[in-house]
Amino acid sequence: MTRSAKLYQYRLPMDSGVILRDEKLTERVGFIVELHENGQIGRGEIAPLVGFSLESLEDAGALAKEQLALWVQGEALCLDRLFPSVAFGFSMAELELSKGLPETGQYQAAPLCTGDPDELIPQLNAMPGQKVAKVKVGLYEPIRDGMLVNLFLESMPDLYLRLDANRAWSKEKAAKFAQYIAPSLRGRIAFLEEPCHTPSDSLSFAIDTGIAIAWDETLQQAVRRDDFKLEDLTGVKTIIIKPTLIGSVQRCINLIEKARALGIQALISSSIESSLGLTQLARLAHAYLPNEIPGLDTIGLFKAQLEVAWPGCNLPVQPLEQQTLVWQSASA
Numbered sequence: 001m002t003r004s005a006k007l008y009q010y011r012l013p014m015d016s017g018v019i020l021r022d023e024k025l026t027e028r029v030g031f032i033v034e035l036h037e038n039g040q041i042g043r044g045e046i047a048p049l050v051g052f053s054l055e056s057l058e059d060a061g062a063l064a065k066e067q068l069a070l071w072v073q074g075e076a077l078c079l080d081r082l083f084p085s086v087a088f089g090f091s092m093a094e095l096e097l098s099k100g101l102p103e104t105g106q107y108q109a110a111p112l113c114t115g116d117p118d119e120l121i122p123q124l125n126a127m128p129g130q131k132v133a134k135v136k137v138g139l140y141e142p143i144r145d146g147m148l149v150n151l152f153l154e155s156m157p158d159l160y161l162r163l164d165a166n167r168a169w170s171k172e173k174a175a176k177f178a179q180y181i182a183p184s185l186r187g188r189i190a191f192l193e194e195p196c197h198t199p200s201d202s203l204s205f206a207i208d209t210g211i212a213i214a215w216d217e218t219l220q221q222a223v224r225r226d227d228f229k230l231e232d233l234t235g236v237k238t239i240i241i242k243p244t245l246i247g248s249v250q251r252c253i254n255l256i257e258k259a260r261a262l263g264i265q266a267l268i269s270s271s272i273e274s275s276l277g278l279t280q281l282a283r284l285a286h287a288y289l290p291n292e293i294p295g296l297d298t299i300g301l302f303k304a305q306l307e308v309a310w311p312g313c314n315l316p317v318q319p320l321e322q323q324t325l326v327w328q329s330a331s332a
Helices: 057-072 084-097 117-125 142-155 171-179 183-188 199-209 217-223 249-262 275-288
Strands: 003-013 027-037 040-046 131-136 159-164 189-193 213-215 238-241 265-268 324-328
Touching (some): 003 057, 027 084, 040 057, 040 084, 040 275, 057 084, 084 249, 084 275, 117 131, 131 142, 142 159, 142 171, 142 183, 159 183, 171 199, 183 189, 199 213, 213 217, 249 275, 265 275
Parallel strands (some): 131 159, 159 189, 189 213, 213 238, 238 265
Antiparallel strands (some): 003 027, 003 324, 027 040
């Protein structure tokens, strides 16, 4: 068995309008792990997301170098003891190395609704199966959001909406939002992601309104506990799995399988990975959630792609070799 490895640091320019937790993101910086074994290559992305990941980019890079040195020596890595972003990057590289990732990906996206329902119709008509779109709520007054969502559902009787509030509302504001959505239309809200500041208020909102909710940040916080059980996150229809923030591929697969057993929908979603990592997530989604539309429509936030192009995207592709090589094994 012959092993060698490299670690690249990439920098990709972002669209000028990308705001994360009230801060402008001008470039996306991360690492690409490249594993070589017996003529095969496997890659994975390690890219902590500022404002969301607990680990810093520097700490993730230092840990990645340490783990690469162990891997080259033939040691098996204990991925679930690593930072989530590092565990995800290494596990994805190992999966690709072992040919465990299908070549086919789930690249379909739920279009974003902003204002005019008529603008959405051509995109929805082109979608096979269920018509699914999404709306960001919580950025404006809840009354405005409620009226907009109601308009979309009323205008298109076969439309299902995914809503994301990012914990923007108090319990009172969430209730105000729901008041402006006709009870007969609420069943076509596929889910409302994290409506309230606290999970308990979100659960109360779901019970009071009959609007299904989804866990995103709540799931991320829960999986960090040693005694985590998905059964404890009751009362939701959907869990949003962001591997960069959750951990290894196997941990994500376990969550998908447990959710299925509990009758909970699971979706794979992006943490603004580069096109290289994003396409791998699409392939993972195709393998384990082939009938679900993942939340991977973030390539438009970039001004450039990395090594692997996202299907249908015309942004320039920067080769991996043009990025900074920050570590390599002696025989790489």
